[in-house]
Amino acid sequence: MNEATLKKAGQHRVAAATESSPPVRVGLVALGCKVNQYELDALGTELRRRGYVCVEADEPADAYCVNTCAVTATSEKKSRQLIRRLHHQNPQAVxxxxxxxxxxxxxxxxSLPGVRLVIGTGGRARIPDWLDQQMAARISMAGDGEGDGDGDGQGNRDGGSAGAETRVHPVYRLRDYEELPTAFTRHTRAVVKIQDGCSLFCSYCIIPHLRxxxxxxxxxxxxxEVRQLVAAGYQEIVLTGVHLAGYGxxxxxxxxxxRLVREVGKVPGLTRLRLSSLHPNEVTDDLLQVLEETPAFCPHFHLPVQSGDDDILKRMRRRYRADQVRRLAERLRRIWPEVALTTDIITGFPGETEAAFARTVSLCQDVGWSRLHVFPFSPREGTPAARYPDQVEKAVREERARELIRLGRELAESYHRRFVGRQVEVLIEEEDPAGRALIGLTRTxxxxxxxxGEPGRPDAPDESEERSRPPARSLIQVDVTGADAGGLEAVCRSA
Structure with missing residues (x-):
């Protein structure tokens, strides 16, 4: 049979099985960035269309799909640990x-236990076809009384990966964007991927080599896709990409x-629109004008500045300098006085002296970031920065990270306290584990x-409050009663 015939046969066998027996369950888990989450959500959309039941990673499943991250050595370690844990909790799963x-x-x-298929950063659209064939083979073997084999007839009963199939290809010559199904996510905010890959090649970053x-x-x-998501009830859309400003x-x-934001902003019913990440030099006059004219835009800019020292920024191959960041922050606050400015910082980059680190601290204080994401430098083999001779000791990198994390908490609390005593709009995402409150996000x-209930009432809701709680994806107005580094406390009179 040719590939198309095999594909249809696999889909038919899986669909038939779900009618006569429990449906095939697939656990989906993404590590790392919003791009990874989008890709996994899109995969889930197609799997559900074919009759699979998509579940969380900690639930029993017939198969698991893991979207991994490699931005740091820690990310790689977490990817391996997750795969081993999935195999341990369900040794027969693909x-x-x-x-x-x-x-x-x-x-x-x-080589990791349980792995049956390895896909790189391309060819993800073929995963459902491969799963169809694997699950159909398992169903057939079970029907023939051969038990729970590994799905390819090799009898790998211990769940090991002796028969793992690898479909990883070089990425440097990729020219076309890989289209995936609409990513109907289980999360409240829908992510829309508009771009893949990066041609900037910052000296520390491995991602252009992998994407x-x-x-x-x-x-x-x-x-x-934005139109479909809005029609499905998603109140907030997040545009994301590996290099978002490289779009077009x-x-x-x-x-x-x-230009794309202007077009997306015209989608009827769009309530909130957020951008995922922009380099400071990429916030152009044209972009700011469009954002000002887009009512749905959420005034939040994630600007991954990485350092506040000009010499370090130059060695990183970043295309801006510290004073540009300061001027941009001032300009954004003139347009949106309550704008949220968040950032990523790398501590202990090769050549970072105490004076250079002090300049990074100074920049953070001057800008007053509402949230700091701090990472000790992680050498990535294959990047220029990994070969720089003046590497900073690991202990120093980590201590500087701890110092910035402490500063980040202070800055976050300072930003949050400005909202106490005011009313803000919140998009409800979930209920807290104790069931005493709802958790959501402001536009910033x-x-x-x-x-x-009313301000000053006890935490514990009564039965009438339980019945009147707004569901997830609801937009509500709340009164802010308190703040700390983690966020805001509020009450909802209309809840």
Whole structure:
């Protein structure tokens, strides 16, 4: 049989099985960035369409799909640990691994227990077809009384990966964006991937080597996915990409991120629109004008500045300097006085002296970030920074990270306290584990714990409050009663 016939046969066998027996369950888990989460959500959309039941990673499943991360050595370690844990909790499950870590270390991933398929950062759209064939083979073997084999007839009963299949290909020549199904996520906020790859090659970053050059998604596909998500009830859309501001550089017709945002902002019913990450030098006049004219835009800019020292920024191959960041922060606050400014900082980059680190601390204080994400420098083999001679000792890198984390908490609390005594809009995401409050996000990306009832009433809700609680994806107005580094406390009179 040819490939198309095999594909249809596999889908038919899986669909038939779900009618006569429990449906095939697939656990989905993504590590790392919003791009990874989007890709996994899109995969889940297609699997559900084919009759699979998608579950959380800690639930029993017939198969698991893991989207891995390789931005740091710690990310790679977490990817391996997760795969081993999934195999340990369910030794008979098929494990499919994709993403940046599998692109970087396919052989290592293939050797991990339980792994049956290794996909890199391309070819994800073929995973459902492969699962159809694997699950159909298992169903057939079970029907023939052969028990729970590994699905390929090799009888790998211990769940090991002696027969793991690897489909990882070089990324440097990729030119086309890989289209995936609409990512209907279980989360409250929907992520829409508009771009893949990066051509900047910052000196410390391995991602361009794993994702390939920048490739933009056709604008009509982006707008259509946003339309579908809004129609499905998602109140907030987050545009994301590996290099978000690189959108349009490879497209005909003078497309830019600003032009795309203008088009997306026209989608009827769109309530909230957020951008995931922009380098400071990429916040252009055109983009700011469009954002000002877009009512749905959430005034939150994630600007991964990485350092506040100009010499370090130059060695990192970043395309801006510290004073540009300060001027940009001032400009953004003139436009949106309550704007949230968040950032990433790398501590202990090669050549970072005490004076250089002090300049990073000074920049953080001057800007007053509402949230700091801090990472000790992690040498990535294959990048120039890993070969720089003046490496900073690990203990120093980690101590500087701890210092910035402490500063980040102070800055976050200072930002949050400005909202105490005021009313803010919150998008409800979930209920807290104790069942006493709802958790949500403001337009400026501040997490809020919302209690029902009037200010000053006890925490514990009564039965009428339980019945009147707004569901997830609801937009509500709340009164802010308190703040700390973690976010806001609030009450909802209309809950």
């Amino acid at each position: 494990i499919v691994v994709m993403g940046c870590y599998s692109q970087r270390a396919a052989a290592t991933v293939a 390939g050059p920048g490739r933009s998604r056709p604008p009509e596909a982006v707008r259509e 550089e490879d497209l005909p017709g003078e497309w830019t991120l600003a 990306y501040v997490r809020v714990r919302v209690r029902p």
